[in-house]
Amino acid sequence: MTKSILFGALTVTALAAGAAAAGTLDDVKARGKLNCGVSTGLVGFAAPDANGKWGGFDVSLCRSVAAAVLGDADAVEFVPTTGKTRFTALASGEIDMLARNTTWTFSRDVDLKFTFVGVNYYDGQGFIAPKDLGVSSAKDLDGATVCIQTGTTTELNLADFFRVNNISYEPVPIETNAEAIQQFLAGACDVYTTDASGLAASRATFENPGDYALLPEIISKEPLGPLVRHGDDEWGDVVRWTLYALLTAEELGVTSANLSEMAAGTDNPEINRLLGTEGTLGEMLGLDAGWAQAAIAVGGNYGEVFAKNIGEETPIGLARGLNAQWTEGGLMYSPPFR
Amino acid sequence: MSTITDPQKESFRLSMLLYDSRYRSATIQFVAFLGFIILVGWLIFNTKQNLDALGKGVEFKYLFEPASYDINQRLLDYNSRDTHFRAAIIGLLNTLVVAALGCVAATILGVVIGVLRLSNNWLVSRIMAFYVEVFRNIPVLLWILFIFAIMTDLFAAPKAFRGDSATSHMQLFDSVAFTNRGIYIPEPLFSRGLGDIHLFGNSSIRFDVSLDLWAFVLVLGLSFWAAFKVKKRADQIQDQTGNRPKTWYLRLGIIVVPTLLLLVALGFHLGYPALKGFNFQGGTFLRKSLIALWLALSLYTAAFIAEIVRAGIMAISTGQTEAAEALGIRSGKIMSLVILPQALRVIIPPLISNYLNLTKNSSLAIAVGYMDITGTLGGITMNQTGRELESILLMMLVYLSISLSISAVMNWYNESVKLEER
Numbered sequence: 001m002t003k004s005i006l007f008g009a010l011t012v013t014a015l016a017a018g019a020a021a022a023g024t025l026d027d028v029k030a031r032g033k034l035n036c037g038v039s040t041g042l043v044g045f046a047a048p049d050a051n052g053k054w055g056g057f058d059v060s061l062c063r064s065v066a067a068a069v070l071g072d073a074d075a076v077e078f079v080p081t082t083g084k085t086r087f088t089a090l091a092s093g094e095i096d097m098l099a100r101n102t103t104w105t106f107s108r109d110v111d112l113k114f115t116f117v118g119v120n121y122y123d124g125q126g127f128i129a130p131k132d133l134g135v136s137s138a139k140d141l142d143g144a145t146v147c148i149q150t151g152t153t154t155e156l157n158l159a160d161f162f163r164v165n166n167i168s169y170e171p172v173p174i175e176t177n178a179e180a181i182q183q184f185l186a187g188a189c190d191v192y193t194t195d196a197s198g199l200a201a202s203r204a205t206f207e208n209p210g211d212y213a214l215l216p217e218i219i220s221k222e223p224l225g226p227l228v229r230h231g232d233d234e235w236g237d238v239v240r241w242t243l244y245a246l247l248t249a250e251e252l253g254v255t256s257a258n259l260s261e262m263a264a265g266t267d268n269p270e271i272n273r274l275l276g277t278e279g280t281l282g283e284m285l286g287l288d289a290g291w292a293q294a295a296i297a298v299g300g301n302y303g304e305v306f307a308k309n310i311g312e313e314t315p316i317g318l319a320r321g322l323n324a325q326w327t328e329g330g331l332m333y334s335p336p337f338r
Numbered sequence: 339m340s341t342i343t344d345p346q347k348e349s350f351r352l353s354m355l356l357y358d359s360r361y362r363s364a365t366i367q368f369v370a371f372l373g374f375i376i377l378v379g380w381l382i383f384n385t386k387q388n389l390d391a392l393g394k395g396v397e398f399k400y401l402f403e404p405a406s407y408d409i410n411q412r413l414l415d416y417n418s419r420d421t422h423f424r425a426a427i428i429g430l431l432n433t434l435v436v437a438a439l440g441c442v443a444a445t446i447l448g449v450v451i452g453v454l455r456l457s458n459n460w461l462v463s464r465i466m467a468f469y470v471e472v473f474r475n476i477p478v479l480l481w482i483l484f485i486f487a488i489m490t491d492l493f494a495a496p497k498a499f500r501g502d503s504a505t506s507h508m509q510l511f512d513s514v515a516f517t518n519r520g521i522y523i524p525e526p527l528f529s530r531g532l533g534d535i536h537l538f539g540n541s542s543i544r545f546d547v548s549l550d551l552w553a554f555v556l557v558l559g560l561s562f563w564a565a566f567k568v569k570k571r572a573d574q575i576q577d578q579t580g581n582r583p584k585t586w587y588l589r590l591g592i593i594v595v596p597t598l599l600l601l602v603a604l605g606f607h608l609g610y611p612a613l614k615g616f617n618f619q620g621g622t623f624l625r626k627s628l629i630a631l632w633l634a635l636s637l638y639t640a641a642f643i644a645e646i647v648r649a650g651i652m653a654i655s656t657g658q659t660e661a662a663e664a665l666g667i668r669s670g671k672i673m674s675l676v677i678l679p680q681a682l683r684v685i686i687p688p689l690i691s692n693y694l695n696l697t698k699n700s701s702l703a704i705a706v707g708y709m710d711i712t713g714t715l716g717g718i719t720m721n722q723t724g725r726e727l728e729s730i731l732l733m734m735l736v737y738l739s740i741s742l743s744i745s746a747v748m749n750w751y752n753e754s755v756k757l758e759e760r
Contacts, residue, residue: 084721091392091724112724113393133497133616143615145519150707151721156406159418170617171408172519173707173718187495188518188626190616230393 024096024228024235025069025286033075036062037095040080040176044201044310045101054078057309058099061120061226064295065097065242068287073298082175083151087112090229097239099226101195103153113230117240120225120302122322122331124218125157126196128203131213133190138217142167147180147189149173154194157220177202191215195222197310197318204315238285245292247334248274249301251325256300263293274337281337302332389727398732400723401426402542407718409709411625414545422719424542429714430736436631436710437697437740443636444696445689448643453673455648466644473641479702481634486706489626493518499613508611515611515618520625522611522618529605550604557600558593565589627708631700639696646688650681683756690748694741701737711736 028034038046038058046056054076063073079095090098091113101123102108104116127138127146135141138161148155150173162169172189174180181202184192192199196218203209226243228236249255252271254262263275272278276289285291299305306323310316324330355365389395405425408418413431416424455466473481493516494506508515515522532549568585576582611621654677662672703710704717711733720729 084717087721087724088726107722107724141616143617143619145617150704150713150718155408155718156418156722159406159408162408163418169408171410173410173709173713175704175707183490186490186518187497188490 024232025238028069028096028235032070033077034062034066034069034097035077035079035095036065037079037081037086037089037098037100038062039100040082040178042101042177042198042201043205044314044316045197046078046099048078055309057121057305058101058226060299060305060309061099061243061246062097063298064246065239067294067298068242068245068291069238071288071294073294083149084175087114090114090227093229096235097226097228101198101224102227103195104223104225104227105153108227114227115230115233115236116225116227117236118225118243119223119331120243121197121223123195123197123222123224125154125193125220125222126199126218127191127193127215128184128199128212129191129215130187131211135191135215138191138215138219139165139167141169141191143169144190145170145172145188147172147174147184147192149177149180149194150175152194153220153222158193161219181205195224197224197316200318201310201316204317209315234286238287241285242292242295244334244337245274245295246302246305247325247332248337249292249296250303250332251327251334254296254301256297256304259293259296263290270337385727394724396728398728400719400725400728403723405719405722407722409714411628411709421542422715422723425719426711426715426732427543429709429711432708432714433697433700433703433710433712433736434740436628436635436700436703436708439632440635440639440696440700441693443632444639444643444692447636447640449647451640452644452647453651455644456651470641470644473638474645478634478638478699479705481638482630482702482705485634486626486630489520489630490518495519496613496617499618513608513610515613515621517618518626519617520623520627521629522621522623524608524610525620525622527607527609529607531604553600553604554597557596561593561596565592568592625708627703627706630706631703631708635696635699638699639692642692642695643689646685646692647681649688650685651677653684654680679755683752686748686752686755690745690752693744693748697740697744698737 036059038054038056041047042056044056046054046058048054059078062076062078066076067073079089081089081095081098081100086098086100086102087108089095099120101121102116103123104119108114109116127141129135135144141162146158146169148158148171155171155173158169158171172183174183177194177198180192180194183189185206192202194202196214199214203212203214206212226239228239248270252268252274254271254274259275262271263277265277266272269278273281275293276282276291280289282289282291288294299308303320303325306320307313310318312319320328320330322331324332326333355361386396401423402421404419405422406418407425409416409425409428411432412428413435414424414428416428451466451469455463455470457463457466496515496517496519498504498506499508499515499517506517513524528550532553534546534548536544536546538544568589572583572585609620611618611623613619658676658680659672662676663669667675700710701712701716704713707713715729715736716733720726723729
């Protein structure tokens with residue numbers, strides 16, 4: 001029995017590694033569908049709506065890539081992954097790309113053999129606490145019980161933060177965001193910690209969001225971005241430049257409203273190159289000339305996607321902050337389309 | 339003239355490997371074995387080649403990097419600067435704790451339920467049958483989650499215990515607190531303790547040996563040994579004279595008095611949990627995840643053990659009971675002196691496999707965030723280091739070792755209780 005399990009595991013590994021070697025772009029085109037790994041459900045970033053249709057900030061990027069490659073924003077198979085399963089899913093070839101609030105770190109990039117193609121959200125780890133807990137700073141949390149999602153960088157940041165500040169805590173490791181929220185609301189932990197954007201998104205779903213507050217400390221840098229497998233640069237370029245196309249579109253003022261008008265040709269050569277009326281950028285990527293136009297048509301430019309899913313007008317209410325364009329004091333900076 | 343010749347020696351021909359029934363089965367087995375070896379070799383080779391193509395060779399150095407994460411339930415001291423190897427040991431101990439607790443509880447419950455199910459009392463036997471059917475027919479994962487959810491909703495958060503207008507109170511003379519984080523019970527403390535011995539310095543396998551505990555175990559062991567000697571002597575006197583001297587007070591005294599004296603000498607007292615800051619402090623904290631896992635595994639496995647016990651008892655012919663009754667033995671004594679000892683030889687072999695099942699089922703711990711070896715080595719370590727193959731192989735090795743050890747111990751016990759067959 002034990003033997004057969006061992007061989008089973010080896011077979012799976014062998015098959016998985018075999019699948020990973022082929023060119024992903026060709027695979028996706030041949031399949032006619034993009035397999036995109038997302039979170040198991042984080043409102044605003046990736047969650048299915050009442051009709052089972054996935055939507056959100058990360059989901060939108062998957063749809064843009066699908067539109068750029070296949071010309072169809074709905075040709076996406078969304079694969080929900082937990083903090084623990086996501087890397088195995090990507091490494092094994094079960095998914096083509098991962099867009100799941102995943103922090104870009106050295107070891108994930110270098111040792112786990114993934115390529116982070118960019119950053120679509122600059123985040124940091126925060127704490128949420130009930131207001132009646134009477135805590136105004138994370139440094140007051142000595143002896144507190146803290147809910148965390150297991151298998152994430154937040155687990156490591158948390159250990160470092162409490163260690164550096166020489167205070168104790170009781171970690172309660174939990175598999176998914178939904179279960180963590182449930183334990184937090186039941187009072188089984190005093191505070192819940194994850195990326196500040198995730199906390200804001202979760203708080204929006206609480207019955208009484210006003211009873212809970214985010215603590216002021218942001219204890220880490222969490223650049224979140226989409227990633228692909230190491231060693232498939234053609235595919236990495238497709239995902240990277242789809243993200244940059246959305247960023248550049250915002251910078252150049254291309255919106256979902258004026259997209260078709262601009263696609264007819266403008267005075268600005270960079271817009272023309274982006275939208276494929278000039279040059280052969282699409283061909284270089286192995287895509288149609290109108291790839292970026294299709295990607296932008298899904299949900300508008302980066303700013304529009306942000307505003308629609310997680311911006312200040314939504315219940316999640318995140319300000320642009322670091323995620324504003326570089327021209328407006330943020331960190332979003334796309335290399336030129338040339 | 340005739341000469342006696344030996345029957346001509348049949349020379350061996352290659353075709354006989356296939357056509358001679360004396361050799362055929364060996365040939366087939368050899369070919370099958372060769373095929374098996376080739377298959378295994380191909381799998382290993384293929385895996386290695388693909389891992390090399392990914393740039394991820396198999397190596398175990400990662401075990402000695404700092405783990406960088408914390409573990410809530412730890413039997414040995416551990417902090418986030420310790421190695422992944424140490425984290426795996428902490429997880430292994432947590433696995434062993436819940437497996438041991440589960441096996442003990444499941445055995446006690448299972449024997450009681452199995453015996454009661456054979457009761458002549460209609461209501462009792464029906465209730466036990468109901469218990470068995472409900473528990474063994476629902477997956478154990480659901481029971482774990484169910485008990486976890488019940489504890490979350492049934493008990494109050496620690497803050498409900500605070501202040502004058504507290505809505506919850508500690509139970510049993512303010513010594514036990516039931517919260518939705520777990521149960522706080524008093525802990526044994528020694529004010530004049532003997533201290534600990536630190537072994538293995540600062541390495542990953544360091545541990546402290548509590549001298550108090552060893553002194554306690556030693557004294558208790560010696561007491562039981564002395565009490566056993568007294569009983570032996572009583573048996574001897576009974577054999578020789580037919581009169582059995584009353585020794586129970588002597589034996590009780592031998593067991594209780596030295597232990598009590600030791601406890602007083604060490605300054606034994608109980609540390610009670612008290613609400614301080616965010617949580618109860620002091621006392622022993624039984625986490626919700628441990629309790630949910632322990633209870634669910636015990637209740638679930640007890641249902642199977644109950645059936646095994648029932649089968650074992652029913653395997654003993656009624657003639658044994660009738661004979662015992664004819665000798666005038668009371669019905670309770672018949673069960674414990676006549677039936678159960680004979681039933682054990684039927685019960686123990688399937689009991690072993692249930693212990694193994696319980697131990698392996700404990701790997702469902704991750705569902706409630708109990709940090710067993712699947713949670714540490716197979717969970718966070720694997721996830722943070724990306725060493726899936728190595729971690730899974732190590733875990734398989736660990737579970738295999740645990741299972742084989744349980745089997746060995748139980749088989750030894752089985753040997754020692756089985757009937758001498760002549």
